[in-house]
Amino acid sequence: MTFPLPPNSTIGIVGGGQLGRMSVLAAARLGYRCQILTPEEDSPAGQVAWGVTLGDYEHPATLREFAASVDVVTFEFENVSVEGLNLLASLKPVRPAPAVLRVSQDRIVEKSFLRDAGVPTARWRRVGLMSELEAACVEIGFPAVLKTTRLGYDGKGQAILLGPQDLASAFATLYPKPLILEEFIDFACEISVIVARGSDGQVTAFDAVENRHRDHILDVTLAPAQISEAAAIEARGIALSVAGALDLIGVLAVEMFVDAGGRVLANEIAPRPHNSGHWTIDACPASQFELHIRAIAGLTLPAATRHSDAVMKNLVGPEEAALWPRVLATPGLIPHLYGKLEARPGRKMGHFTRLFPRGALPGEFGIQAALDIL
Ligand SMILES: Nc1ncnc2c1ncn2[C@@H]1O[C@H](COP(=O)(O)OP(=O)(O)O)[C@@H](O)[C@H]1O
Ligand SMILES: [Mg+2]
Numbered sequence: 001m002t003f004p005l006p007p008n009s010t011i012g013i014v015g016g017g018q019l020g021r022m023s024v025l026a027a028a029r030l031g032y033r034c035q036i037l038t039p040e041e042d043s044p045a046g047q048v049a050w051g052v053t054l055g056d057y058e059h060p061a062t063l064r065e066f067a068a069s070v071d072v073v074t075f076e077f078e079n080v081s082v083e084g085l086n087l088l089a090s091l092k093p094v095r096p097a098p099a100v101l102r103v104s105q106d107r108i109v110e111k112s113f114l115r116d117a118g119v120p121t122a123r124w125r126r127v128g129l130m131s132e133l134e135a136a137c138v139e140i141g142f143p144a145v146l147k148t149t150r151l152g153y154d155g156k157g158q159a160i161l162l163g164p165q166d167l168a169s170a171f172a173t174l175y176p177k178p179l180i181l182e183e184f185i186d187f188a189c190e191i192s193v194i195v196a197r198g199s200d201g202q203v204t205a206f207d208a209v210e211n212r213h214r215d216h217i218l219d220v221t222l223a224p225a226q227i228s229e230a231a232a233i234e235a236r237g238i239a240l241s242v243a244g245a246l247d248l249i250g251v252l253a254v255e256m257f258v259d260a261g262g263r264v265l266a267n268e269i270a271p272r273p274h275n276s277g278h279w280t281i282d283a284c285p286a287s288q289f290e291l292h293i294r295a296i297a298g299l300t301l302p303a304a305t306r307h308s309d310a311v312m313k314n315l316v317g318p319e320e321a322a323l324w325p326r327v328l329a330t331p332g333l334i335p336h337l338y339g340k341l342e343a344r345p346g347r348k349m350g351h352f353t354r355l356f357p358r359g360a361l362p363g364e365f366g367i368q369a370a371l372d373i374l
Helices: 018-029 060-068 082-091 098-105 107-116 130-140 164-174 229-245 288-297 317-321 324-329 364-370
Strands: 010-014 033-038 051-054 072-075 124-127 144-148 158-161 179-183 187-197 203-205 209-214 217-223 250-259 264-270 308-316 333-337 348-357
Touching (some): 010 018, 010 060, 018 033, 072 288, 098 264, 124 130, 144 164, 158 164, 250 288, 317 348, 324 348
Parallel strands (some): 033 051
Antiparallel strands (some): 144 179
């Protein structure tokens, strides 16, 4: 396959969720077809795609069939096994490269990579045995966060340790999975930066945004983050250097903490479009999804700039899904629904965006008012 991909080429997306759905819509606008690999019969991405390969992410025959039907492979779901990734990469160009996914799949590999790239993080220790947890708590202190190294999302596979009394039960709950103990950061706010990098090394990053979680699930994103200019510059710089150090092709989100002193610490990286970048669909000339598709297709990257400031609100679970008619009826809210049939608790069903003139994101009061249909 030659890059840039000509129009009507087929982009293979591993994963059938809403990130895939919004990637498909962006790809369609650039004249590309998408083939989705998912085990889910009626998936958010599959509903809007050119084709679906239905089957397991780990099944070699399924991966072969999928690869045969596409020109390039990318991901909206990152937890494909090393063998699966290697098989795909032996058949078609895989962007971002399997090595990039391997970094984000394991918190210890991830934190070690960040350290080697000169990016500050919370202090951490590898934990395998109870005795190692005890030793790590002496070094890290309390409070601390114990996490599984793999397959965590939306705060799953984590326990906060407030003191020695919490060790045994937290360890029992998470063991025998490999674990990492992290210093608890008493953050002033959580932010993220989405960066895009092309195959020629061209790189561009959106401004940092602020992310507010509820029950460990992203609730609201404010673009831009209301942080000091120094912290905003530091955050963008971290994202740009991470993308370069990974030799990334595609987009990547870096989740970060800003502490009370304005210090920026990286927490996680996600080598794909990210929930904290959904606002870019409505507030930017080229969204995170368009930048991702452009990067993996070998097209030039426009700058990651916004024409508007924005507030994005996720619609999570049955209660917020039930607000849909009100979202539609409220002037100024830009609605997005993901096509999921069942609104289970904690499930991301859709989101809406509200735009403000650039530089005119309101204060706390106005943000509450903007969300006040709830
Ligand atoms: N070291 C930490 N200090 C303080 N809060 C943390 C720490 N690690 C995680 N958290 C909180 O838990 C949330 C989820 O943790 P994260 O590491 O992003 O895992 P995931 O998103 O994969 O579930 C973070 O967004 C943050 O609010
Ligand atoms: Mg996270």
